[in-house]
Amino acid sequence: MDAATCIAIAIACAALSSVPGGLRRGAGAVGSAIGLGVAGGAAVVAGCWGLWAPATLGAPSAALLDGWHGSLAVDGVSAVFLVACGIVAAAAGLFGAGYWRDTDQPAAPWTRLFLGLLVAGMLAVFSAGDVLTFLIAWEVMALAGFALVATQHRRSEARAAAWLYLICTRVATLALIPAAVLFVHLTGSLAWSSLSGVSIGNPAAMAMLILFLIGFGIKAGIVPGHIWLPPAHAAAPSHVSALMSGVLIKTGIYGICRVSAGLDAPPVWWGGTLLTLGAVSSVLGVTWALGSHDLKRLLAYHSIENIGIILLGLGLALVGRSIGNEAMVILGCAGGLLHVLNHALFKSLLFLGAGAVDHACGTRQLDRLGGLARRMPVTAACFLVGAAAICALPPFNGFVSEFLVYQGLFAAVRGGWGWALGGLIALVLTGGLALACFAKAAGVVFLGEPRSPAAAGAHEAGLPERSAMILLAGCCLAIGLGLPLLQPMLTQAAAACAPGAAVALAPLPAAWWVSLAAAAIIAGGWALWRWQARRLVGSGSAGTWDCGYAAPTPRMQYTASSFAAPLTDQLHAVLLPERHHPDLRQYDGNADAVRLFPSQAAFANHPRDPMLERILHPIAQAGAWLCVLLRIAHPGQLHVYLLYLALALIALLLWSLA
Amino acid sequence: MVDLILALVMLLNFALLGSGRIRVLIRTAAMQGMVIAALPLALGHEHGTRGVVLALIALVIKGFVIPAILLRAFDRLNIRREVEPFIGYSASLMLVALGTAGGVLVGRHLPLAPEHAGNLAVAAALATVFAGFLLLITRRKAITQATGYLILENGISIFGLTLVGGVPFLVETTLLLDLVAGVFVMVIVMNHIHRAFTTLDTRHLASLKE
Amino acid sequence: MTWLDPDILAPLVLRILAHLAVLLLLPPLLIGLIAKVKAFFAGRNGPPLLQPYYDIVKLLRKGTIISRTTTWVFRLGPVLGLVTAVLAGLLVPLGGISAPIAFAGDLLLVAYLLALGRFATILSALDTGSAFEGMGASREATYACLAEPALFFGFVALAMLLPQDAELRLGDLLGMAPVGWAAAAGGMALITAAWLVVLLVENCRIPFDDPNTHLELTMIHEVMVLDHSGPLLGIILYGAAVKFTVIGMLLLGLLLPRTGHLALDLAWGVGSLLGLAVLVGVIESSMARLRLLRVPTLLVSAALLAGFGVILLAVR
Numbered sequence A: 001m002d003a004a005t006c007i008a009i010a011i012a013c014a015a016l017s018s019v020p021g022g023l024r025r026g027a028g029a030v031g032s033a034i035g036l037g038v039a040g041g042a043a044v045v046a047g048c049w050g051l052w053a054p055a056t057l058g059a060p061s062a063a064l065l066d067g068w069h070g071s072l073a074v075d076g077v078s079a080v081f082l083v084a085c086g087i088v089a090a091a092a093g094l095f096g097a098g099y100w101r102d103t104d105q106p107a108a109p110w111t112r113l114f115l116g117l118l119v120a121g122m123l124a125v126f127s128a129g130d131v132l133t134f135l136i137a138w139e140v141m142a143l144a145g146f147a148l149v150a151t152q153h154r155r156s157e158a159r160a161a162a163w164l165y166l167i168c169t170r171v172a173t174l175a176l177i178p179a180a181v182l183f184v185h186l187t188g189s190l191a192w193s194s195l196s197g198v199s200i201g202n203p204a205a206m207a208m209l210i211l212f213l214i215g216f217g218i219k220a221g222i223v224p225g226h227i228w229l230p231p232a233h234a235a236a237p238s239h240v241s242a243l244m245s246g247v248l249i250k251t252g253i254y255g256i257c258r259v260s261a262g263l264d265a266p267p268v269w270w271g272g273t274l275l276t277l278g279a280v281s282s283v284l285g286v287t288w289a290l291g292s293h294d295l296k297r298l299l300a301y302h303s304i305e306n307i308g309i310i311l312l313g314l315g316l317a318l319v320g321r322s323i324g325n326e327a328m329v330i331l332g333c334a335g336g337l338l339h340v341l342n343h344a345l346f347k348s349l350l351f352l353g354a355g356a357v358d359h360a361c362g363t364r365q366l367d368r369l370g371g372l373a374r375r376m377p378v379t380a381a382c383f384l385v386g387a388a389a390i391c392a393l394p395p396f397n398g399f400v401s402e403f404l405v406y407q408g409l410f411a412a413v414r415g416g417w418g419w420a421l422g423g424l425i426a427l428v429l430t431g432g433l434a435l436a437c438f439a440k441a442a443g444v445v446f447l448g449e450p451r452s453p454a455a456a457g458a459h460e461a462g463l464p465e466r467s468a469m470i471l472l473a474g475c476c477l478a479i480g481l482g483l484p485l486l487q488p489m490l491t492q493a494a495a496a497c498a499p500g501a502a503v504a505l506a507p508l509p510a511a512w513w514v515s516l517a518a519a520a521i522i523a524g525g526w527a528l529w530r531w532q533a534r535r536l537v538g539s540g541s542a543g544t545w546d547c548g549y550a551a552p553t554p555r556m557q558y559t560a561s562s563f564a565a566p567l568t569d570q571l572h573a574v575l576l577p578e579r580h581h582p583d584l585r586q587y588d589g590n591a592d593a594v595r596l597f598p599s600q601a602a603f604a605n606h607p608r609d610p611m612l613e614r615i616l617h618p619i620a621q622a623g624a625w626l627c628v629l630l631r632i633a634h635p636g637q638l639h640v641y642l643l644y645l646a647l648a649l650i651a652l653l654l655w656s657l658a
Numbered sequence B: 001m002v003d004l005i006l007a008l009v010m011l012l013n014f015a016l017l018g019s020g021r022i023r024v025l026i027r028t029a030a031m032q033g034m035v036i037a038a039l040p041l042a043l044g045h046e047h048g049t050r051g052v053v054l055a056l057i058a059l060v061i062k063g064f065v066i067p068a069i070l071l072r073a074f075d076r077l078n079i080r081r082e083v084e085p086f087i088g089y090s091a092s093l094m095l096v097a098l099g100t101a102g103g104v105l106v107g108r109h110l111p112l113a114p115e116h117a118g119n120l121a122v123a124a125a126l127a128t129v130f131a132g133f134l135l136l137i138t139r140r141k142a143i144t145q146a147t148g149y150l151i152l153e154n155g156i157s158i159f160g161l162t163l164v165g166g167v168p169f170l171v172e173t174t175l176l177l178d179l180v181a182g183v184f185v186m187v188i189v190m191n192h193i194h195r196a197f198t199t200l201d202t203r204h205l206a207s208l209k210e
Numbered sequence C: 001m002t003w004l005d006p007d008i009l010a011p012l013v014l015r016i017l018a019h020l021a022v023l024l025l026l027p028p029l030l031i032g033l034i035a036k037v038k039a040f041f042a043g044r045n046g047p048p049l050l051q052p053y054y055d056i057v058k059l060l061r062k063g064t065i066i067s068r069t070t071t072w073v074f075r076l077g078p079v080l081g082l083v084t085a086v087l088a089g090l091l092v093p094l095g096g097i098s099a100p101i102a103f104a105g106d107l108l109l110v111a112y113l114l115a116l117g118r119f120a121t122i123l124s125a126l127d128t129g130s131a132f133e134g135m136g137a138s139r140e141a142t143y144a145c146l147a148e149p150a151l152f153f154g155f156v157a158l159a160m161l162l163p164q165d166a167e168l169r170l171g172d173l174l175g176m177a178p179v180g181w182a183a184a185a186g187g188m189a190l191i192t193a194a195w196l197v198v199l200l201v202e203n204c205r206i207p208f209d210d211p212n213t214h215l216e217l218t219m220i221h222e223v224m225v226l227d228h229s230g231p232l233l234g235i236i237l238y239g240a241a242v243k244f245t246v247i248g249m250l251l252l253g254l255l256l257p258r259t260g261h262l263a264l265d266l267a268w269g270v271g272s273l274l275g276l277a278v279l280v281g282v283i284e285s286s287m288a289r290l291r292l293l294r295v296p297t298l299l300v301s302a303a304l305l306a307g308f309g310v311i312l313l314a315v316r
Helices: A003-015 A019-023 A028-052 A076-099 A108-126 A131-152 A156-187 A192-197 A203-220 A229-235 A238-262 A268-290 A295-323 A326-361 A377-390 A397-414 A420-446 A463-481 A483-497 A511-535 A560-570 A610-633 A638-657 B002-018 B022-037 B039-043 B048-077 B089-109 B121-138 B142-163 B169-197 B202-208 C006-025 C027-041 C051-061 C072-089 C106-126 C131-161 C170-175 C177-183 C185-202 C231-252 C262-286 C295-314
Strands: A055-058 A071-074 A540-542 A578-580 A604-606 C065-067
Touching: A003 A028, A003 A055, A003 A071, A003 A076, A003 A108, A019 A028, A019 A108, A028 A071, A028 A076, A028 A108, A028 A483, A071 A076, A076 A108, A076 A238, A076 A326, A076 A463, A076 A483, A108 A131, A108 A238, A131 A156, A131 A229, A131 A238, A156 A192, A156 A203, A156 A229, A192 A238, A203 A238, A203 A268, A229 A238, A229 A295, A238 A295, A238 A326, A238 A483, A268 A295, A268 A420, A268 A560, A295 A326, A295 A397, A295 A420, A326 A377, A326 A397, A326 A463, A326 A483, A377 A397, A377 A420, A377 A463, A377 C106, A397 A420, A397 A463, A397 A511, A397 C106, A397 C131, A420 A560, A420 C106, A420 C131, A463 A483, A463 A511, A483 A511, A511 C072, A511 C106, A511 C231, A560 C131, A638 B089, A638 B121, A638 B202, B002 B022, B002 B039, B002 B089, B002 B121, B002 B142, B022 B039, B022 B048, B022 B142, B039 B048, B039 B142, B048 B142, B048 B169, B089 B121, B121 B142, B142 B169, B169 B202, C006 C027, C006 C072, C006 C231, C006 C262, C027 C051, C027 C231, C027 C262, C051 C231, C065 C072, C072 C106, C072 C231, C106 C131, C106 C170, C106 C231, C131 C170, C131 C177, C131 C185, C131 C295, C170 C177, C177 C185, C185 C231, C185 C262, C185 C295, C231 C262
Parallel strands: A540 C065
Antiparallel strands: A055 A071, A578 A604
């Protein structure tokens, strides 16, 4: 029994978690929750075990294809990802038990089937022992994800999102397969570790690295390959979005880590490109999030931002390996890997909270919600914990990982690599913008008065949902308080990700102090809270101060767009919003007269994803115009096309004779 | 023995192109499939249980499963018998003859390995492929085109079985699965065509072009 | 254990006590001094210097009215505002008096503790469901976001001056300031100016916000705490004063000399904090508050100036 057997058990459990639902009506939710919970626990155990004792498990000896045996391997690189996947899968399964029930959703058994396949696929991706197993697991995961995004296929936005997701994942695979071919060509074997003998200078190796970057980058949602992320994560059911945002996009990061760990001497351009992409993704992601009106889209854009932060850390570590700066390597790697885990935890927490809100109110539009903290107290508290964590505020886990990445960036600047300054400023900007954005999201959704009847009638989420959210919130707090305990794991994982760099197992600077600070905040806050609670006993209550207006309505509250307006106005060059103004000049057809009497008008302001709308759509339309010219050869008759085929075949045959 | 089987296959091609009744067409295609399934045993490439099992699987699928799917579709859709093909029965038969001759000629000129030269294999394979294409191109009803696809696959498998010594088990079964899946999909499409146009005449599909 | 030796323990305890005294007892005096200076410029007598102390004590004894719309978030805002300000203060040295707590990377903790306080305040403002508080919260979030880069540029500039093997501690960083002034006075001056802007923004002083206005539409900090009363308002006033002191100590760390003598350092520290309060009072009296649309421009320019300061220090 070793780590690889453990992960094989986890994969099997996840894949079979939907079977009880198929066998017995009503057992689906519980069966899926238990299956995914067991799979998650086994994955966490396998990850931690494999970190210290790497293990491999090969498929039984009957070779399926010549020279290839499927194999699973768990080692230091996959450990953090497996732990993240395990915890999030267990939480998502638990949440789904209450959220996606057979009574509300007739197609629930299918959703559970694909959910199980998705989790199994992701676990297999993280623990694949060679390139071919990796690709097969990748495909399973990608297609299961497609089926899940298309769950609510009766809605047009879900269909569009699923279609875009499918196209992007096909493009990613289209980049990965030639990369894998080049890999085998350069190294002569399918094992990941065989990359170490290859010199990176030759063009084939460079092409392979670039293709890997494209394929993994699209999956991870790095700008400019992020276009599928917001629609897909918004359209999928919330526990699926949690898994997708928390773990699916990390498979791209895992791929990059694997390839980088295999390189002996990564070139500076590789680390530098990752760093730059990370900086750009983080700032752009949070900017687009500021402009979003939809709660889940906002969270999806924040995923792009956090992937950027992870890449900042990992890129920094790679540059450190290239230039020989050890501090950069350990801090960047530890920070990046810890952020993988942290982001998985707090992002899934936020998505589960958003799911509970969506389920209770039936809408995701920020400006239709409000006042939910009174009606859904547990959800509100957990969402606020997640919001504080994602803004990297102590005492939660987001601060801890960004602390490490910041220190790595400072070490880079001090070490003479000035480009890190750009990364540092990007990280600072990201932090400020994220705080503004989450103050907007959490404040508008949960605080104040309900802005619509749907929000006023909201009810608290059920027990499974609350348990899942409390579990994740507890993990966030635990990591925030417990960095010294995680430290050995992180240094071991960093050593696995950066082989060859003499990463000393020295204690990460100031880990104990950070935990002490977190504890101090909690203790001080608790003490002062108790004091003011005692003081405020017997306090009166009244309406909010309304400047003597005496008839305030919930619609008078600040809306989400207004809250973000000062920042979005500053950043409108990046956001490029679409505005629909009322035309105030028309009056009965007389364009010169100004309206004299009050009447109704409408104003709308929508942010658009510039990558998709301004760049890719025009290119696609130009391509379509070119293709129209080919219409001449298309009579539309099936038989003519078949005739073309036959003629081509005969021509080839004759040509081969000549 | 092998030559006899291949000659039988080529004769069945003529039978296919000449008949106008759809049931007969499907049954003939089934028979051709069964004959081809027995080919590996006659060639002596495969011995032992693996060979027999593979041949049996191929026999069952090509001889019973696929024709059953097609016949069920045929009965469900209540199709009348085939109307005249685009080029007429006699012209089809002449084209098949031409194709067979062409196949023999090409087979002579291809640079084959010594043990395959002088064999009817290449000729039979090319002739069958050609016959399949003819059915696909010149017949109007979708179900006949599906049968043409089957014949095409038969021709390709003749190539595979005779020229390649010992196809891996996985590849063989995958090809058969491919075939079943393809026929399945075609039946579904036929359903849709019938529902949309109340006929299986595939010329109506041209109206889909804008 | 060497630190139990009375020769080392006594000065350490004294230093910590001095720092804590300044951090906890001085802040309301600074606020009172600012008000006195503004009154002087306006030709008035103004409130007594110790008025903020009286106000805080009075408020702590009063009853309170809580809005029906609010939840526990409303009361958490003031609590976290004070706790984070005090904890941040424990990490910032006052000139020659080193901070009670120092470790590698503590400057990040300072920045993010202040961010936590700001987050809690913004959420407690949004909790009331009033348009005014929402307005103030929105502006506060915007300005803080745009002011952070200036602060971090300063940190980077000083970090580049640190010797290679030194840890990234705030005390050591600010201790490099004399080196910076000697090497590139222009760069240090730019950074000092940028940090002064950060001080004014974070504490909502003119030219960014008028603490004495009564027009809710123009307020930022004042309007965020409009619904708080009684002990909660007392905690807020005190917390805001402590935050002013903390950021002031950060700014003065760039300028103060380090004599090594505790009494002299304490005198320098207290004196310069009082001088800073006078300076802020003078600025508030001589300028009008900026148009709100102009504020982001000023903040971005401050950040760019700080960046320029980094470049000047890097090429010394």
